[in-house]
Amino acid sequence: MPDDDTICLNGINALTGEYLVAPLTVEEAGRRAAGGAAPTAERAGWLRRLAKKLTGKFFGLPADVDPTDLAQAGWGVVFAKETPEDVRAALKPLLDRRAGQAGPLFRALELLPGETREAWLARHKVHGSDVNPAAVPYYLLLVGTPEQIPFEFQYLLDIDYAVGRVSFDDPADYGRYAAAVVASETAEAAPPAREVVYWGTRHPMDRATQLSADKLIAPLAGAGTTDPTVAEKYGFRTRSFRAADATKANLRAALDARPALLFTASHGMGGWPKGDPRQRPASGALLCQDWPGYGAVSADHYLAAADLGPDTRLDGTIAVVFACYGAGTPRYDPFLTAPAGGPVEVAEAPFVSALGQRLLAAGALAVVGHIDRAWGYSLEAKGAGAQIQPFRNMLARVLRGDPVGQGTIDFSQRFATYSAELLNRLDPTAPGARSAADPKLAQAWVERNDAQSYVVLGDPAVRVRKDGA
Template identity: 45%
Template sequence: MERPIASPEDPLVLNGIDGVTGQYLVPPIALPAAAEVAEPGENTAAFEAWRKWLRFNPTRLPLDIAFDINRNDYTQAGWGVVFAEATPDKVRKALEPLIAHRHSRVTESDRAHVLAYKAGETADQFLERHGAILGDIEPDRVPYYLLLVGGPEAIPFDVQHSLSLNYAVGRLSFDTPGEYARYADSVVAYETDASVASHRLVSGWGPRHLGDRSTELSADHLVLPLFRGADVDQPPAPKKGLAAKVRYASREAIEDDATKDWLLSQFHGRTERPAVLFTASHGVAFSANDPLQRSNQGALLTQDWTGFGAMAPAHYVAASDIQDDARLHGLVAFFFACFGMGTPLHDEFPLNATRSGEALANAPFVAALPRRLLSHPGGGALAVIGHVERAWGFSIKPLGTLRPTLHPFQNTLWKIMSGIPVGQALRDFRDRFASLNNILLTHLDANTSNGKLQPRELLHRWIERNDARNYVVLGDPAVSIRHKNLQALP
């Protein structure tokens, strides 16, 4: 029997579980109440602030990279590293092996750059200062692949989001120069040492908690069809699954099997090493003044969780669970979880009439778990993809659709598994962000009566837009799975 999909009239369930209380971070909100704050009055300061907020991240322009440049090849499309002006010299030096490696492979010397970001700049101001125009990609001015160096307090998340509309963007953010050096050395080794290899294997993991609409949706209508090739009410169809399309082996743990031990086995496995790992779960979150926030925010809640009202470290996978003997070298991971990649300063989904978001942290930061994976002393992951802020079910079931859509997730994972650079793999989510931005700006346009949204529809579109925007790449956006040394499984 098919498990029901949430109705558009159901209350809004905000993803994320409180790491102390074991309850939802924000209680479910009835749609009529939420719709009342979807559109503030046009003469209010809140309305103007909202209009500017939407326009801060522009829509994707029709201009693009030159037709004779392969955007899937950084050696043609160009590669650049972007340092905040205040970046310590030790951090710059730590990344020199990676910079030299990339520059040696870019075919045109003027398409390899070391760029500076000035505090307070928007994305378009940064591009204009370097002689580029947002949307008009000229690799000899600003390369297509851009690696931002530093946390969001140095280069804001908003700058990363905006650049990602037209460029392939990643970020590195560590606490010490040594971590930057370990990541740089890991990438260079993976791309130059034939002995570094992993299996032609993709693994999927998705807990499903009783009475929790968020994980019911992600397990039944995302992880299960991706890995078994059929909806929850249909028998498995392996030939239609994610792995069969690109001739990978597949392993999955869904619902009762999605334990902490199983997920840790994918990080520490000796007999099998997945090249790609996809997870869908709640992210654990803590208040701004909780001492565990920096170390555990965005940790992955497992099936071991005993339910609402309970919470313990045994219920989630955090950075501290990744031991020094983990086998991560060459891994690309995609975590669909709240705060899985990082936390902004303020709540970006404020459901109140003033649209003022409460402080989520004392300062914005990148999550500890992906930082641990990327800088692992035994050889780090190539990249980790996921969500800044909350991850919403609208990514799986957009407004107005009768059934969930897998296309953005499928295409992202297929591209990665096929060897396309990770920074290019997120295009589907970027295009959705741009499309939703257009819908909202049309609604706000005082010069037309077309495209106006009803309050509930407006609320959904606003959340969908922010949700699509917040997918990011941590790691060098030019990294890719190297097929020639992937080991097939029997």
């Protein structure tokens, strides 16, 4: 098993049962960071300025704006320009509801092909990180595939705004999702159970899941303490399935019980070559404790979209998925490639995870998950113990009733802060610049990569329901 100084990534190759990426030493991570391509001067300056601003409240929102009130913060939909009319029409019930809540701060916007975050904001008369809800609302729902609206656009926009995405292969699922959100918010649908369910695997000889089970799931669920959990502080029951209990059957049972919030931590599935017909349906599927921990993985070992039949209903549930590819898969591996070799193409095109799509189509309000890799190393800083405050804060915000897009702001803050720190450490004029032996360089690189990849699937303005039994 890798030692405590090794950087382990979540993710298992379905064909071999091995890690998708072999564990890295801190020095190797430093080499990758030091040898990576430098960002443009414009991007570097923007990230440094942004990191300095993060001591203020709620990024660039005006100080007198309540970020949880759509009438003050605004709500907008951003369509890919080529979005079909039937998709726009299917979302109309949700758009009409948000227009009524946001009033004059409701906007229906488009992203032009090839348009960057900076160019898009400039076209709407917004400069840099200054959020002006009258021009571009704070809450933004992207509608389109990651080919039409790139993941990078979502990452960067999410630093200053509360951003979510819906992208379905079946156009009818847009209507199903919109109807489910409206029904949940108008109490036409039965409320979910007033509980938070934690589910986390812990495989033998597997540093990645041992970290996520012991340093993430256990403390969040209140293991080893008599203090109230975050869930209990806000009046929600807590249930936990960890290690031997984190089976596929128990995960299915947890979904069938429709908890207000489901939090999972496990390996996500990957490893199928681009073009393989199994890749899109199963990439990011959740590997369960049923897998013995070695050898090829079968479909019986993981929960995929295909395991949730047409009668599955998840109305009112919010899911948080800590797993490789849990929210989607990029076309290229952006981090773990040797500079001389260039990026490795892992998919024919980027795509949203089929499991995430299926959860939303079945009535889940939102899915918070990872694009690309999940980095268990970032859960525990050497000498400082578990580093899970962003997860605690997210749970606290969501369970007290904040919109889910506001609940994830800690990840956006960390992305900007560690990006700026990484840039400073890669500055050729700085002492010890680009030293692969610098553990802080490796830490900044890992933390930046990890924080960048958290995204919201679904409307960022949805809120947990508190009226369940």
